[in-house]
Amino acid sequence: MRLLIIGLVTLLFFSCKDAKKGYQKMxxxxxxxxxxxxxxxxxxxxxxxxxxxxxxxxxxxxxxxxxxxxxxxxxxxxxxxxxxxxxxxxxxxxxxxxxxxxxxxxxxxxxxxxxxxxxxxxxxxxxxxxxxxxxxxxxxxxxxxxxxxxxxxxxxxxxxxxxxxxxxEEEEFFFPRAEFYLENGASISAAAQGALGKKLINAIQEKGLEGAISFCKANASGITDSVAIMNNVRINRVSDKPRNQDNKASDEEQGYIIAFKRQLENQVEIRPILKEMANDEVYYYSPITTNTMCLQCHGTPDKEIQQPVQLALKTYYPEDKAIGYVEGEVRGMWKIQFVKE
Structure with a gap:
């Protein structure tokens, strides 16, 4: 993968089809x-x-x-x-x-x-x-x-x-070890995704989809935390349409999600994002996309999401916004926090 966005990363020309913040037309x-x-x-x-x-x-x-x-x-x-x-x-x-x-x-x-x-x-x-x-x-x-x-x-x-x-001055914008953070961010996010996916499949087989929802509610953060501890990082999942409101993306992070959506929609190379903080921390962001299995809980109600699953979602996630997706759509991001080396 080519070297991606380097330096302090945020937005220039961020776009959004759905919202305006503070500015009103005449x-x-x-x-x-x-x-x-x-x-x-x-x-x-x-x-x-x-x-x-x-x-x-x-x-x-x-x-x-x-x-x-x-x-x-x-x-x-x-x-x-x-x-x-x-x-x-x-x-x-x-x-x-x-x-x-x-x-x-x-x-x-x-x-x-x-x-x-x-x-x-x-x-x-x-x-x-x-x-x-x-x-x-x-x-x-x-x-x-x-x-x-x-x-x-x-x-x-x-x-x-x-x-x-x-x-x-321009040289200040380069991460001394950008490749390190990009490679490790990709590896850690894949490990977290794999750990979650394996546990979720087991829960579905043992408890059905409704039971898997309660399993996720109780255990998802613990599973990602275990991967984080092994890699000496912090791991979060954030979304512009969160199921768990603790995972709501900030305004800046929603801009990153928009960028990933544009890349995916235009079928171009996905470029993970690095952001360097003043306190010697580095954040790595990469998109989470939907597959067929995801749609059983994140698709369209009464189409992919059956009534018993809808009821379970309302019970465990009364403010749920993570529905209505189609296959291959960006539904959030991995957020990995490194201590800069």
């Missing part, structure tokens, strides 16, 4: 009435997807990625043509690697985006809207930008201002 889509029709597709992608993380209204403390206006600021100079801007975004989104970083300060704070297979048309629509319009920015952003500029730290290129980070 009432009645008044802005679209005066906008060139060719820009509307890009506007919708930016508002519906990009602003989830690159919010124009969130406080500086609550940002989980740089605001979209900062992305524009770093990519466009006075002499940058629309075609050059579009090509730069295509290059970055198609293969987000540390050597391509333009927003060095943002990467140190937020990290490099997980790979997401946007289509060429989607990227062109995004680029066209960003290039041609004055997009909104958070209230705090201008003061932040000016302060960074006065300190000589630069805000990237934007309109000829600021300065670029040096190559030596």
């Amino acid at each position: 009432e009645g889509d008044a802005a679209e009435l005066t906008m060139d029709a060719s820009l509307i597709p890009g506007k919708e992608i930016v508002e519906n997807e990009c602003y989830i993380c690159h919010s124009p209204v969130a406080s500086e403390e609550n940002m989980i990625a740089p605001p979209m206006v900062a992305v524009k600021w770093h990519y466009i100079e006075e002499q940058t043509s629309k075609e050059e801007f579009t090509e730069a975004l295509l290059s970055w989104l198609n293969d987000p690697q540390p050597e391509k970083v333009k927003m060095h300060g943002a990467v140190r704070k937020f990290g490099i985006m997980p790979f997401q297979p946007y289509t060429e048309k989607e990227v062109k629509d995004i680029a066209s809207y960003l290039y041609e319009t004055d997009i909104p920015q958070p209230e705090w952003y201008e003061a932040h930008r000016q302060n960074r500029h006065r300190q000589g730290k630069g805000m990237g290129k934007g309109k000829g201002k600021g300065k670029n980070a040096s190559v030596s």
Whole structure:
């Protein structure tokens, strides 16, 4: 498997088809009435997807990625043509690697985006809207930008201002032992999956599906904990649609799940995610996907999930959201926490 996302990892251009966080369109889509029709597709992608993380209204403390206006600021100079801007975004989104970083300060704070297979048309629509319009920015952003500029730290290129980070700064983004964490993360998650699967099959054979649900409720965390102890790590399973609400993914983790879903839907190489923390910890994330057996408890009620199983799920997991899946769908992630070596 090729070297995956390296350095502090979080979101750049995270997308989500289902939600918006904090940003609302103009009432009645008044802005679209005066906008060139060719820009509307890009506007919708930016508002519906990009602003989830690159919010124009969130406080500086609550940002989980740089605001979209900062992305524009770093990519466009006075002499940058629309075609050059579009090509730069295509290059970055198609293969987000540390050597391509333009927003060095943002990467140190937020990290490099997980790979997401946007289509060429989607990227062109995004680029066209960003290039041609004055997009909104958070209230705090201008003061932040000016302060960074006065300190000589630069805000990237934007309109000829600021300065670029040096190559030596870029080297900070590489994990010294990325391959170690990727290989061990894959091995440990496979071991945890295997241990759970074996115990679950035994429980189904002995107690039936309904009995297996109570078995999972009581024993699943203990099984993964035993694998974690043997490997000196912590292991969790997180989901955007959790069965056990203790396993609910954070906003940032839901973004990772979205990235995995895009990769799977577009049939491209799945790239696990590494995230380096300031306290010398490293997190490894990889997707959990459904198979035929999973659908007996995670599929569609009255289709794959029979009535007795539905009743057991309601009994043991009254807030269950982990249903409605089809085979081969991402339903969560493995989250493995290492102490950095």
